[in-house]
Amino acid sequence: MKLQWLKTDYGCPPSPQLKGSPGKKSYIEKTLKGITSFFMNGLFSEEIISRGGLLQSIDPRVKVLTLGLLVVAVSLYKHLSVLLIVYFATVVLAYFSRIGLRFFLLRVWLFIPLFSGIIALPALLNVFVPGEPIFDLVTFKNETALGPLRIPGTISITRQGAQSVSLFIMRVAASVSIVVLLTLTTRWSHLLKALRVYRVPQFFTFILGMSYRYIHLLLRQIEDTHLARKSRTIGREKGVSGRTWTVSQIKFVLNRSMSTGEKVYLAMVSRGFTYELKTMDNFTLKPVDYIWTAGSLTAIAITLGVTWI
Amino acid sequence: MDIENIFEIRNLHYSFSGKYTALSDVSFDIRRGERVVILGANGSGKSSLLNILDGLTFPQKGEVRFMGHTVSEDILKDEGFNRFFRNRVGFVFQNSDIQLFCSTVWDEITFGPLHLDLHPDEVKTRVLEISELLGIVKLWDRAPYQLSGGEKKKVAIASTIAVNPDVLLFDEPTNGLDPRSQAELVDFLEILHKRGKTIITSTHDLNIARMISDRAIVLNECHGVETEGPTPAILEDTKILLKVNLIHEHIHCHDGEMHRHPHGHLGDHAHEHKHGRGHRHEH
Amino acid sequence: MHIPDGYLSPQTYLPFYGIMLPLWYLGSRILRKALNAKQIPLLALSAAFSFIIMMFNIPVPGGSSGHATGSVLIAIILGPWAALMAVSMALIIQALLFGDGGITAIGANCFNVAFVMSFSGYYIYRLLSFNSGTNIPRRIFAACVAAYVSINLAAFFTAVEFGIQPYIAHKADGTPLYGPYSLDVAVPIMAFEHLAVFGFIEALVTGLVVAYIARSDPSMLNIPALSKSAYQRSVSSARRRLWIGLGILILLTPLGLIASGTAWGEWGLEEIMQMLGFEPEGMKNMSNLWQSALPGYALPGLNGPIASVVGYLFSAVVGTGVVLLTAFIISRFVFRGR
Ligand SMILES: Nc1ncnc2c1ncn2[C@@H]1O[C@H](COP(=O)(O)OP(=O)(O)O)[C@@H](O)[C@H]1O
Numbered sequence A: 001m002k003l004q005w006l007k008t009d010y011g012c013p014p015s016p017q018l019k020g021s022p023g024k025k026s027y028i029e030k031t032l033k034g035i036t037s038f039f040m041n042g043l044f045s046e047e048i049i050s051r052g053g054l055l056q057s058i059d060p061r062v063k064v065l066t067l068g069l070l071v072v073a074v075s076l077y078k079h080l081s082v083l084l085i086v087y088f089a090t091v092v093l094a095y096f097s098r099i100g101l102r103f104f105l106l107r108v109w110l111f112i113p114l115f116s117g118i119i120a121l122p123a124l125l126n127v128f129v130p131g132e133p134i135f136d137l138v139t140f141k142n143e144t145a146l147g148p149l150r151i152p153g154t155i156s157i158t159r160q161g162a163q164s165v166s167l168f169i170m171r172v173a174a175s176v177s178i179v180v181l182l183t184l185t186t187r188w189s190h191l192l193k194a195l196r197v198y199r200v201p202q203f204f205t206f207i208l209g210m211s212y213r214y215i216h217l218l219l220r221q222i223e224d225t226h227l228a229r230k231s232r233t234i235g236r237e238k239g240v241s242g243r244t245w246t247v248s249q250i251k252f253v254l255n256r257s258m259s260t261g262e263k264v265y266l267a268m269v270s271r272g273f274t275y276e277l278k279t280m281d282n283f284t285l286k287p288v289d290y291i292w293t294a295g296s297l298t299a300i301a302i303t304l305g306v307t308w309i
Numbered sequence B: 001m002d003i004e005n006i007f008e009i010r011n012l013h014y015s016f017s018g019k020y021t022a023l024s025d026v027s028f029d030i031r032r033g034e035r036v037v038i039l040g041a042n043g044s045g046k047s048s049l050l051n052i053l054d055g056l057t058f059p060q061k062g063e064v065r066f067m068g069h070t071v072s073e074d075i076l077k078d079e080g081f082n083r084f085f086r087n088r089v090g091f092v093f094q095n096s097d098i099q100l101f102c103s104t105v106w107d108e109i110t111f112g113p114l115h116l117d118l119h120p121d122e123v124k125t126r127v128l129e130i131s132e133l134l135g136i137v138k139l140w141d142r143a144p145y146q147l148s149g150g151e152k153k154k155v156a157i158a159s160t161i162a163v164n165p166d167v168l169l170f171d172e173p174t175n176g177l178d179p180r181s182q183a184e185l186v187d188f189l190e191i192l193h194k195r196g197k198t199i200i201t202s203t204h205d206l207n208i209a210r211m212i213s214d215r216a217i218v219l220n221e222c223h224g225v226e227t228e229g230p231t232p233a234i235l236e237d238t239k240i241l242l243k244v245n246l247i248h249e250h251i252h253c254h255d256g257e258m259h260r261h262p263h264g265h266l267g268d269h270a271h272e273h274k275h276g277r278g279h280r281h282e283h
Numbered sequence C: 001m002h003i004p005d006g007y008l009s010p011q012t013y014l015p016f017y018g019i020m021l022p023l024w025y026l027g028s029r030i031l032r033k034a035l036n037a038k039q040i041p042l043l044a045l046s047a048a049f050s051f052i053i054m055m056f057n058i059p060v061p062g063g064s065s066g067h068a069t070g071s072v073l074i075a076i077i078l079g080p081w082a083a084l085m086a087v088s089m090a091l092i093i094q095a096l097l098f099g100d101g102g103i104t105a106i107g108a109n110c111f112n113v114a115f116v117m118s119f120s121g122y123y124i125y126r127l128l129s130f131n132s133g134t135n136i137p138r139r140i141f142a143a144c145v146a147a148y149v150s151i152n153l154a155a156f157f158t159a160v161e162f163g164i165q166p167y168i169a170h171k172a173d174g175t176p177l178y179g180p181y182s183l184d185v186a187v188p189i190m191a192f193e194h195l196a197v198f199g200f201i202e203a204l205v206t207g208l209v210v211a212y213i214a215r216s217d218p219s220m221l222n223i224p225a226l227s228k229s230a231y232q233r234s235v236s237s238a239r240r241r242l243w244i245g246l247g248i249l250i251l252l253t254p255l256g257l258i259a260s261g262t263a264w265g266e267w268g269l270e271e272i273m274q275m276l277g278f279e280p281e282g283m284k285n286m287s288n289l290w291q292s293a294l295p296g297y298a299l300p301g302l303n304g305p306i307a308s309v310v311g312y313l314f315s316a317v318v319g320t321g322v323v324l325l326t327a328f329i330i331s332r333f334v335f336r337g338r
């Protein structure tokens, strides 16, 4: 009989041996982790929206307007104290919107502006921001130059540097917190509809919505092909095959996105689309929306007044 | 011209970029209120045919007449005719991910009626009623990528029906659905039939074909019409079904002994073997 | 290269909105003419493609990795206007969705990555692949150079936007209010990162995908079919214009340098600042800094304006040579890799 090899022998599993340090991720894993976190992001905010806290109950149009103005206001403040107050306010809002504080703080401080913090620290020194020294670190014999940089005789932390770094970091943290609050408590589709109320053309909001929808589809397909590949490969991927994988995935996405675009066009035409986009919303304002608007606009006005008067 | 005929298809030829033939000399008529199934194996040209019937792609040769008018790229550029045609013909695509392109289910279902200039109040009524019928009201705020396969199909159907077309094209609607959703779909098609809709469905599932159609048009693997006739008669004709690969000669191997018999998706199918013991095969 | 909120002052980010709004409007008009109703799904899917490209990590020597932006690639496939729109949409989704901010900086980010990069990349590609017909290596080479040069151009703009903050927005005692680094820090660091790392990533991705398209779907890369004589005519007129343009550039460069009497780095910054009406403290030291920042721009042993002109031209030639050589090597590498 043929097919001699087609026999069943379950054997026993080898004891697993972990290769390499677990902290060192290949860049494919990094990409896949990015894809997973994209989906997790969506799931998280879906879950937070369903918890129904303060910000969740506010009309998206109102939220976009007030939080948008607040981001602009944050870009105008000149005092560290005001920035600290606004930042603290975002934490309070997060609390009342039933966003876990740990999650919220980590999200803002650990993941997102990590690089802003690292970038900012050298600016403490008079090497980068000249000013009055408040703490001397090192003293050299004479001034030197390092490429474009003039290294002064004494390297010290300056008052201007310290102020500048704290202003910078708090400004970034406050802005990021506001945007995180907005995105965690608002559905993407509602966000787009709200933008439309503020005269952002339908053309843009519709494309943004459709684009996000197909990012999901394409990323799912990448995930599926990776899983299929992973189930077929034995051992770790090597550098070359990894590069091939990445480029083949980019090609795949290119082909898929172009052909999907053509087909979606037909699906739109089939349901009567010719040229102009039309949509219908069902938003209604509640008392809480008016209270929120009045309160937040007053707060923005006061803080800006403190800054500019 | 016969006014009873909704579609008159004559000698269609269609190929992709002039090289890959998808349809070759296809002709048939569809009558008002009829339930027709287009049977064919994978790649026989079913989707290409439905795309042409919906006025989305156009044949290189041959003619499609809809209620007496020749459907062409040019005539569909006329706003009046385009509206007339899109209001009357609805298409549920094979791939729901292509069909559901909006950000939410609500936008999706309202898309068709709004673009065909229905009054907003009428749109709301329709969306509510069709959603209740299909049990998808609770999905209104969801995004398409948050739906299961069965839910996607229901939303796709709702978004097509909301336009209230007279002729409905379904491209392999039961593909990938679990048995319960399939049964629901069959019931729903029955409702549409009772309301006088003309229903054209493509499938390779013979079991479903029996339940949703009175007449069958069979496409062969050369992309032409093999035969057409009443569905029950076609489903009896093993020879033709074998020829167009809708059933296959299953080759069994029992400890060295081989035998053949035709084999398809005609429900629970069992057979006895001549060498005793009589074991059953289920598929 | 994605600038978050808080890095730029309002007097910087607002003008970029001012530039981008008309560009977006123009883009939607132009695409509507070219693609009609089809533009909506095609742009949406192109934006999705752009967004996803930015998610792919590409290894760089030394064990780390970075990502490409794909602007030049999309510009080559779909044209600069479609790339402008698609990449802008991808950046907006990132800013609004991931919450890593950049709401106020959307204008500036789109200007750098979607506008500067797409347009410069597209025209560099057109220039270098010009008349290449079926010469596919030339096209890949052109794509690599275009990607490399234009991402560096975009990085330069980003660095300048970031680096002018201490001059234009500071307290009375000199405390910078926004990004704390001045041009003499921001520009060299961004330039180094992009010349040494991200430029190659962008060139690699662009080159590999163009190589793939050239084989699988060459019509995607072709300029719309022209009749033979029309094609000849457009080719010869384009060639004439190219030479005239280059000639003018060659003539003007040393003239401009002699007129100002200084090297590029100096007049660039100071004059721009004076034109904008800023007289920041410490600007006097800047010229010294720049002298040491770009030592390659003055040849040792020579003095005066002639020296700086010669030095500048020399550096320019060397710089261009290096870019072309790296692009060549990458394009070879692309071929070997397949
Ligand atoms: N985009 C395409 N390019 C080239 N050939 C295609 C394309 N789409 C389908 N075909 C070919 O056309 C034929 C008919 O396809 P299709 O209508 O999708 O069949 P079915 O729906 O019956 O499975 C098949 O042979 C298929 O390979």
Ligand SMILES: [Mg+2]
Pocket: B046, B047, B048, B094, B171, B172
């Ligand atoms: Mg099909």
